[in-house]
Amino acid sequence: MTVTNILLSGIVGSTAYGLAHADSDVDRLGMFAAPTEDLHGLHTPKESHVSTAPDRTLHEAAKWCRLALAGNPTVMELVWLPEELYEVRTPLGEELLGIRTTLLGARRVRDAYLGYATQQFRKLHNRGDGTPTAETGQRIAKHARHLKRLCTQGYELYATGELTIRVDDPESYHRFGREVAADPDAAQPLLRDFEEKFAGTRSVLPEQPDERAAEAWLRQVRRHFYTEAAQAATPPA
Template sequence: MTTAPGTVLLSGVVGSTAYGFAHAGSDIDRLGLFAAPTEEFHGLHRPAESHVSTEPDVTLHEAAKWCRLALGCNPTASELAWLPDDLYETRSPLGEELIAIRTSFLSAKAVRNSYLGYADQQFRKLLTRDTTDPAARRRAAKHARHLVRLVEQGVRLHETGENVVRIPDPERVRRLGERIADHPATAEPLLAAAVERFSRPGVLPAAPDPRPAEAWLRRVRAAHYRPPAERAS
């Protein structure tokens, strides 16, 4: 895990490894959230909200930014609170508290818009790829896998309230992704079926409940504040 100017509260392995798509030579992606020192918020310049490195591939979001992303049901950020236990690398007490309130971030409209929106982005990439480039074909297969994953994760969230990060049958998704990469129109019935299922009543509330996140952030700020006398010693 890369170093952030603060304390990492929760981090783990995400991406293809978490979904079950990884193969020999796959990059290992890590995601985490950190608490910047509270006193850094008291001046003219606020601390950076994200730190990203590529060697290794690590993204760290400051606690408040992560909460905003999760309240919007951003698929990539949200999965940090839903990882299988064996994929976590840092689980502080405050990180455990965040996992405990993860369902409060969910809402029906945001899940629908985020998951279907990201899936549609993958579909449009498939439609505009260079069909003569072998490297583009490999990227297309990746986009197609993530299209299927996003649709299935989003529908499951809508219908059950659970975000299952580790795909139960990754090889099925891989095979379907290969077919979609070769024939993008194959994805159209999948997307249409997802839209229809999202149109039915689900288990998620109409809006998220920001109160647990607000209370959690206040505990984070209190825990990471050092009075001037302490900083001088």
């Protein structure tokens, strides 16, 4: 997969969380800018490119902004990575890092992170309904680790306005995964506890994100890549 105009890209997933094991895949997430002129045609460019071997997801800048403004936990990781995990970091990408807190709104962060955590809870319960196998147990443990991570990271973001990608005490996540693999209902108290924490905490975030900052940044991206295309198309004097 060849995608041009990548603005920001880095290693995410279990490697970034500090939860990877020897057989874990290395996941990459990034953002690119479609050439501005291509956005004016009859058929607009693809907004996402997903590949395996290597595992990489790239979202077009506008789609990434929409997902981030909705509080999407997966795309939000891209602007909170430790510096050493970035593989592409352009000036426009740097500017996006500078406005990352404006993309946050208390209600959307709470609903998105708790919503994703609840999805993980349902997945582990659905997998736990069948005949137990070693593979099923591994899948349940993985969903349980994600559930705990989403609750922990989402609450931190909601309460402090900061997001720490690498988890504290990775072994506690693996231990929680093993406990839930043995008994899927063991995940319910943690989920309920975080629901109560969210409900009982006043967020430092505004109720809604500031879309104006994202809009201004995106228009800057469009100007940048329109200018380059126009200059390339201008015949020499």
